[in-house]
Amino acid sequence: KAGVTQTPRYLIKTRGQQVTLSCSPISGHRSVSWYQQTPGQGLQFLFEYFSETQRNKGNFPGRFSGRQFSNSRSEMNVSTLELGDSALYLCASSLVGAGGYTFGSGTRLTVV
């Protein structure tokens, strides 16, 4: 079966712009979570959605937002991009929360 699909794979944006990243979970998975990975901070939890509801949110500013659609696909949005937002953004899906997450290949965002 198809894995977790993240698009796009690479993205270059300018400071002040906004960006939307997409994540399609494994079919049947209703939980989708997002993580930011940087060399300095490691892997940090952004938020998790389950059946279109945000269940949990990490310690990130309000510029980071997300949503989940009825087909469980999820998007995350970052507004007013800063240089520090340059990172690998990973999406993971699961049948139920924390039972075992399958990760996508990530979106590499570079802010210039």
Place this chain on the structure above:
Amino acid sequence: AQTVTQSQPEMSVQEAETVTLSCTYDTSESNYYLFWYKQPPSRQMILVIRQEAYKQQNATENRFSVNFQKAAKSFSLKISDSQLGDTAMYFCADGSSNTGKLIFGQGTTLQVKP
């Protein structure tokens, strides 16, 4: 707050030998899971092994096994018969069953040498 600590930033092992990666965690949750993920240079996070905290028996997946010491909050990964393809960064993670949130350690870079 939940924390996960991996005290070994880098490790190396000869091909076919055994290596153990350390991890300690701190959680107030009563029902939680522990994971080891592998991230090769391709950056795909791959689940290596999972342990349910309520199970006393240590999880095993082929050449990978864990030593889960619940009282000590320790969760180490043993890789037997190391292969070149095991070269990657390894992350230990702690996840509550109700929050859908994983807390990751800082990672251990493992190099398997021929």
